[in-house]
Amino acid sequence: MAHLLDTSTLTAPLPPVVLEVGELFDAAGHELSLVGGPVRDLFLGRMSPDLDFTTSADPDQTLAVIKRWADAYWEIGRAFGTIGLRKDGFQIEITTYRAEAYDPASRNPTVAFGTSLEDDLLRRDFTINAMALRLPSLELVDPFGGVRDLHAGLLRTPGTPSSSFSDDPLRMMRAARFVSQLGVTVAPEVSDAMTSMAERISIISAERVRDELTKLIRGAAPDAGIDLMVDSGLADHVLPEVAALRLETDEHHRHxxxxxxxxxxxxxxxxxxxxxxxxxxxxxxxxxxxxxxxxxxxxxxxxxxxxxxxxxxxxxxxxxxxxxxxxxxxxxxxxxxxxxxxxxxxxxxxxxxxxxxxxxxxxxxxxxxxxxxxxxxxxxxxxxxxxxxxxxxxxxxxxxxxxxxxxxxxxxxxxxASIRPDLDGEQIMVLLGIRPGPVVGRAYRFLLEERMDHGPHEPADAETKLRRWWSEQPESQENL
The missing domain is CATH 1.20.58 (Methane Monooxygenase Hydroxylase; Chain G, domain 1)
Structure with missing residues (x-):
């Protein structure tokens, strides 16, 4: 499904930088579309400083278009078809159309460049992220009903959930994250696939899981995201201690x-x-x-x-x-x-x-x-x-x-806010005539306990208490 987008109906403005880069790629003979989260967010009334684009241009062609235009650019993601850049305060990633899959036993994606926008959208995680805005024509491409699902607050996958989660099991964590961030609910077939495939999350690196979990916990409703993880069995592999909190409740031992x-x-x-x-x-x-x-x-x-x-x-x-x-x-x-x-x-x-x-x-x-x-x-x-x-x-x-x-x-x-003894280490050593060592630490801890128990002391009172403490220590007798 594709139609021209009436930008006046959006509750978030389209940044000028989006149209600028679209015109540059169009003039160079390449397709370019704003894609994924930034398109979704246009319908949610917000705009992130991070913009994602997809293009028919390969990385070399992308570089040729943006080199003089960008404030800065980098090629860290080049192997995945991605060129990053900064322009007018926006962080931008431009990625060549691609198809991507995971080896069932591998944590790492296998990347192959694709040939069309529609094929690129099919490999994305959820329908609400599988929308694109062709540039500079402002044609909305929504082949999987992302706008409909966004309005319904429903999380579905462009293809079958089992295929999507097999390609990248981290998408199951991402589903829980979107429940937390966006207040959506997962479609029954998505929930079923998460439950049957939860163990697949174990092939994903701990760092990637951590990052998704952190995004989830920062969401507007983190309890809902955690609840989905527990219900689906994901928490058994990511946060088993939380899943274990579901203690059996029996009527005799009410708790x-x-x-x-x-x-x-x-x-x-x-x-x-x-x-x-x-x-x-x-x-x-x-x-x-x-x-x-x-x-x-x-x-x-x-x-x-x-x-x-x-x-x-x-x-x-x-x-x-x-x-x-x-x-x-x-x-x-x-x-x-x-x-x-x-x-x-x-x-x-x-x-x-x-x-x-x-x-x-x-x-x-x-x-x-x-x-x-x-x-x-x-x-x-x-x-x-x-x-x-x-x-x-x-x-x-x-x-x-x-x-x-x-x-x-x-x-x-x-x-x-910063409770310390009334005498510092240097003062303790001078007063007792001792060198740095364990005894200084013991004296420091004694004065700290005094400070805790009785509040701040005048220096003379602190010195008197320290001398009294020192007279009872075996090391003081060695110096006699």
Missing amino acids: KDVYQHSLTVLRQACALETDDDGPVPGPDVVLRFAALLHDIGKPATRKFEPGGAVSFRHHDAVGAKLVTRRLRALRFDNDTIKSIARLVELHMRFYGYGETGWSDSAVRRYVNDAGPLLERLHRLTRSDVTTRNRRKAERLAFAYDDLEERIAALAEQEEL
Whole structure:
């Protein structure tokens, strides 16, 4: 199906750069079309700074057309028929018509250049991405009903789903990502193919899976994308710890559905993110993954107590270890792994405050242990309240309000964000007459504990306490 597009009906403007490059290729005798996500986004009222085009020109011919026009260009994707460039603030990729397939046992695509736009569209992942805008004529090419499916909020494949997912199993992850990002639902035949072929995701590199998962978690409805992964069986291979949260519920041992609870916590954490000027600008990948994974230690620690109660002792510590192991397997960077694992480890800490109240020392330790993650920990802890008992929810919210007020009050008096001993390492060595070594570290930790327990000291008081501590150390006697 092809017809001239009335651009006045679009809710997103067509950037001038699109028509400019179309006219250049037309003048050189080559076909060029805007394709995929940028065309879809025109109908969704948005325009990305990344533009994708497909062309009848081979890479050499493409280079000849754009060399003088582009602000900069590169040939990193040349082997796949892709030339990249930058123009007027847009990142542009121009790819030769192609056909692409995966060897059933390989992670890497086999690329062959195609001969027509329609054949190129057939090999794309979903109908909503298999639309093109011929340039410069502005003819919309939509052979598989992408506009119709977009309006219906339905995710279908141009060909059979099994063929599409066999070509590139990562497309199953992409389906879950689009559910999260676009609010669409998958067609029944797509869902069936995902379920029957879920194991095929194991041939895809961890890095590619990680990138799709990150895009999913950053979406408007990440809980819906995760739910599709779990229902289809994809999560059994990508996030098995999340799939394992679907604990059996029996009527005798009544307990919360941990899986549904985790999805609720994820939704609530997203709602507590701030705008760009706030302390936790959304979408925040660390907070969202921590919300999703905070209870993954529960299946391993579940215990049925006398009387029918269920306990999950130390699931926070166990969960932090499982988070580290899973995110390492998915090739996340170390800083992200440490941050998410630390939030999971700390997510139960507040409940001691709600039950017994804390000393100023305990509040300082809470802030110090959270470090730069404190604002995220505030939001994770609040999100973790999913009880339907209104009085209990109000009691917990009041307790956390009180804790935050105490943190703010102490912060006015002390530098809570960067609690350090009242004397630094150099001062400790001069005062005690010692050289660098383990003893300095022990003295530093002693002063840090004093700072935590009693707040800031005057230098003279800190020196007195350090000398008293030093007199009790065996090393001080060796210097006599």
